[in-house]
Amino acid sequence: MDVTVNGSARQVGSEPDATAVQFLRETLGLTGTKLVCGAGVCGACTVHVDGVPKVACLTPAAALEGTSVTTVEGLRGKHPVQRAFAAHDALQCGYCTPGFVMEASSFVDRWRAEHGDTTPSRADIAAALAGHLCRCGAYEGIYAAVAAACAGAHDTDDAPPPRVEAMQKITGQALYTTDVHPAGLLDGVIVRSRHAHARVRSVTGDDKLVDLLPGDRTVRYVGQPIAAVAAETLAAAEAAAERVRVEYEVLPATVDPGLAELPDSPVVYPTKEERKQAPASAEGLLIPAKWNGNVRGPVRMNWHGGLALKRIEQARAQGESRRLVEATFTAEPQVHTPLEPHACLASWDSGGDLHLWVSTQALAEVAERAAERFRLRPEQVHASAVHVGGGFGSKLSLTSDVVAAAELARVHAAPVRVVLNRAEEFTDGGHRPGTRADIAMLTDDNGNLAALTLDVHGDGGVSVGSGVASLARFIYGNAPRRLRDFDIVTHRPPATPFRGPGGPPLAWALEQTVDETAHRRGEDPIALRRRWDGNSKRRALYDVAAALPLWTQRPAVGSQTGRFRRGVGVAAANWMYFLDPSTQVELTVEEGIVVARSATQDMGQGARSVIADVIAAELGLAPDRVRVDIGRTGTVHGPTSGGSRTTTSIAPAARDAAARLRSALAAKAPGQGTGGAVEKLLADAEGLRVVGKRRRDRLGYAAPVRVGGVIIGRGFTGAVHVTEVEVDTRLGHTRVTRVWGGIAAGRLYSPALALGQCQGGVIQGIGYALYEERVTDPLTGVVLSDNLEDYRIPGIGDIPEIDIHFHEEGFDHVDGGGVGLGEVCTLPVAASVGNAVHAATGWRPHHLPIRPDRLLEGLRA
Amino acid sequence: MNQPLTLDEAAAVVLDSGAELRAGGTDTTARRRGGVTRSAAVQIPLLPALHGITRQADGTTRIGALTGVAELSDDAGLQADYPALTRTAGALATPQIRTAGTLGGNLLQHNRCWYYRNPHFSCYRDGGEGCPARTGIHLHAAVIDQGPCIAPHPSSIAIALLSYDARIDVHELGTLNVADLYGDGSDPTRDHLLAPQQILTAVTLPAPLPGERAAYNRAISRAGAEWPLVEAVARVRVSDGIVTAAGVAAGGIAHTPLRLPEVEDALLGREPTPEILFTAATAATERCSPLPQTRYKVELLRDTVLDVLEKAVGVEAPTGAENA
Secondary structure, three states, X not given: OEEEEOOEEEEOOXXXXXXXXXXXXXXXXXXXXXXXXXXXXXXXXXXXXXXEEEEOOOOEHHHHOOOEEEOHHHHOOOOHHHHHHHHOOOOOOOOOHHHHHHHHHHHHHHHHHHHOOOOOOHHHHHHHOOOOOOOXXXXXXXXXXXXXXXXXXXXXXXXXXXXXXXXXXXXXXXXXXXXXXXXXXXXXXXXXXXXOOEEEEEEEOOOOOEEOOOOOOEEOOOOOEEEEEEEOOHXXXXXXXXXXXXXXXXXXXXXXXXXXXXXXXXXXOOOHHHHXXXXXXXXXXXOOOOEEOOEEEEEEOOEOHHHHHHHHHHHHHOOOOOOEEEEEEEEOOEEOOOOOOOXXXXXXXXXXXXXXXXXXXXXXXXXXXXXXXXXXXXXXXEEEOOEOOOOOOOOOOOOHHHHHHHHHHHHHOOOEEEEOOHHHHHHHOOEEOEEEEEEEEEEOOOOOEEEEXXXXXEXXXXXXXXXXXXXXXXXXXXXXXXXXXXXXXXXXXXXXXXXXXXXXXXXXXXXXXXXXXXXXXXXXXXXXXXXXXXOHHHHHHHHHHHXXXXXHOOOOOOOOOOOEEEEEEEEEEEEOOEEOOOOEEEEEEEOOEEEEEOEOOOOOOOHHHHHHHHHHHHHOOOHHHEEEOOOEOOOOEOOOOOOOOHHHHHHHHHHHHHHHHHHHHHHHOHHHOOOOOHHHHHOOOOOOEEEEEOOOXXXXXXXXXXXXXXXXXXXXXXXXXXXXXXXXXXXXXXXXXXXXXXXXXXXXXXXXXXXXXXHHHHHHHHHHHHOOOOOEOOOOOOEOOOOOOXXXXXXXXXXXXXXXXXXXXXOOOOOOOEOOOOOOOXXXXXXXXXXXXXXXXXXXXXXXXXXXXXXXXXXXX | OOOOOOHHHHHHHHHHHOOEEEOOOHHHHHHHHOOOOOOOEEEOOOOHHHOOEEEOOOOOEEEEOOOEHHXXXXXXXXXXXXXXXXXXXXXXXOHHHHHHOEHHHHHHOOOOOOOOOOOOOOOHHHOOOXXXXXXXXXXXXOOOOXXXXXXXXXXXXXXXXXXXXXXXXXXXXXXXXXXHHOOOOOOOOOOOOOOOOOOEEEEEEOOOOOXXXXXXXXXXXXXXXXXXXXXXXXXXXXXXXXEEEEEEEEEOOOXXXXXXXXXXXXXXXOOOOHHHHHHHHHHOOOOOOOOOOOOHHHHHHHHHHHHHHHHHHOOOXXXXXXXX
């Protein structure tokens, strides 16, 4: 059957169940078209069929017969909206970008034909792009790009974009792990447990089956990897996986966290040995704690904890209702949902070296762990993560996709890729633990914080280490406080670190309690925080926030009476400053261009651009004279992208490298001094190589011990968010209408990218506040919300206007003066939404997400 | 497999091989990728008679079953004459789904219960026993318990067609009322009553009702692109201050899409005052038999119906901006 694809005649097969996305990606190799949800929800696979945008994942390949198909490659980077996406940085990881570009190009063409070169409204753009999802939250840039392209502002070439690889992502040229397709590639599929708790007696079927079970042959959640198989096509591999026979000895399971503490409940880790294998949802060091059945803890971070408890018990006995605020706040598990799933392509060369393409935010770490696992010397593992379609904390370790791909590649003696499907990603890709926080806050007669008690029970399935309460040690001065963290373990999938682990649920409880305290005192919530919070950087943010018209003109709490009620809330948060002090950046002069390398990666946060910007500025070079080649091992050490450590680690190292290169160039051409044009000197410096280092901070570090390659530096970053909502009290819909986000993280390296990352953090926070909820079946532990229809992430129509304000002072002691901001920007969002809902309605939400049914029930109570 | 070229051939393939008929492919493809459905899909031939919007001599309008959802929601003539249909069609899913999905496919799609669509579970709907949603998480399920299966019917267009008393043509079977597609919801093994090989060919709408005003709305958590908790559509004609015609239907509440004659009866012959509208909307809840987790839907049904009634008669509640 004939089809025209990007102007060329092609043949499409007539297999009834083949889809257009398979045909384009697998048969034609047009991998700009991405497969994400497989259900027509996210739009990542959008192509034009006879000029009309269609989702290729639901379009039968046979339905393309006689049509003309245009993929993102077919736009050839020439459509004005592509230039607009680059100019307005309407992307981060880039995995959703081709789909957005296809839809947007169609919309822009239609708009200009009908309305001329005019600017559409946000509502027009939102309606047109309603079928697309961007997990990084680049929606503000997308709005701006589409509006500008409609107005005719991008009909000619623009200046270089703020994101150096933007055009590769916008044209579909950027290769992600899922796009790599070497000759002889096999697809691997993981066979997963169908039971929440079982001992696996035997696994039989495929003769080239690889084992993924832990040493005790016990599975502890539905979906736990058992084995893996590979075949020439994904369909054949899935069929082979179905033929694998697993003989289980089914054991009693605890899958409802509400029942986990009952004396009769089956215990997930009955022995000390088993407890040691519990995975952690904390980053870095896991603080030891005692166990009692399925409860681990408490992990204490007290400061005069006994005194705090005594004061609160006394106040409770005296019936204090103005000075003592007590409440329970819960939050459901949140799933990272990177649009590129966990994926790995592995192959072994004739010398016994292992080659990995892997979707990871911890390239060097994964390579090291792989070397340990497969008993190789570190230099025998060659890992690539050139473009990574999002991570958010879920891709920090040697995950089962990597192990399965490498093992399968060995037994098949062929390259094998393992790409999790969306249901697997939602089940076994990790999540932020659910939480229950019991909080009591006491103020004294002067309105100062007198005591705080906070017990948080984390629900991370088989994972432990959900440190939430502990983080309350570091904010609002030194009043007595008893802070205890507990884990409730169940036979459910493991939680993993997620963007600011512990921070959002802490803010959800603490910042609403602070708000309630201010409310009962009749005090402005910003003024109260300013009194309590001694941090000078956050005080600077409070001063700006307090003067915003959004704040000064807010309606009084509970003053609205109509169906739609507006309210404005504030919340604050702080976060640690982490860095990787061993970070290096290597510069080599290659054909007149400075090439920067480091074994780090760009998962959308902009590491590539930060390095490029620093070097170009330091050496006075045009952007096209610098190339950043990251996402590969085989060079100097680079940081894992976790704990907001990447930028503050690599940017000073890049600057140091640039300074060294300048000196080295000057040494080669002594007559020209060090102030001359570097560009001329490069021509005669082929092969010149220098390595720059991350220098030590002035004043040293807060905790000089290195854990997992990371050190805690001095000073906390801060965020203060002011959020406006409109609540439809009839149908239960909460809409966030404005967000002002104040961020204090020192000086910015690449301001456009910092802005986008913070907007994205706000958007993920809105998802946590209003929509996102990982749901498991209470009887079997099966994840029910295992697709992008039932697990709801924010779409473009859910996005308010977001203003980000940066306070750039306060990190002068840090090499380079700036620290990470990718986590702190998301921490207080849900709390600010909760406070805004309270301001709008007089009803305070206690359970996340603030679903319509919960809101309506609360308003009617 | 060769593509069938006639409806008879397509029906024969289904009977011979157990294949499932496919129109736009949005539901059939997703179910196959998710492992919910294993049989092959057979494309309904794209015959001219199955596509397009035709005004007929008797004033009725015939819409071919393979007409795209976006085609009908964007059709200016339909927007003028059948606003309840076009507003409903324009509000469902996303632009790409509306482009790919068809009128017939929307009416005959399978339900969206997350147990039915999860290969770990078996239930009445897929030939097994029991309903794991009843003992599990059924927050999105029915509030009118019609029988063993509590998955709400997913078709938004069905409620609009119910409000018009539309008729449907089925190849080899003849003409039915759209309500007859769904029955009383007591059969948990199916989401409509057509046999697998029976092909829906067209929908016929009665002659337009001059002066009709219509509204559609859905209760959801996000701005759009979400299956409704409750959805409702209302067609109302007000003459000399009195409601002289009404068609009201709701979805997301039962295993079948439901027309709500109790609401219509409370409106007809009366002046649409706020009190009358509230009384009428409240009548929608008379049939409710909520499940433990769907109690919230009782008032939400009333309020969604109230919302579309207000919009249809033109007494919308003040917005936040006007209120402030």
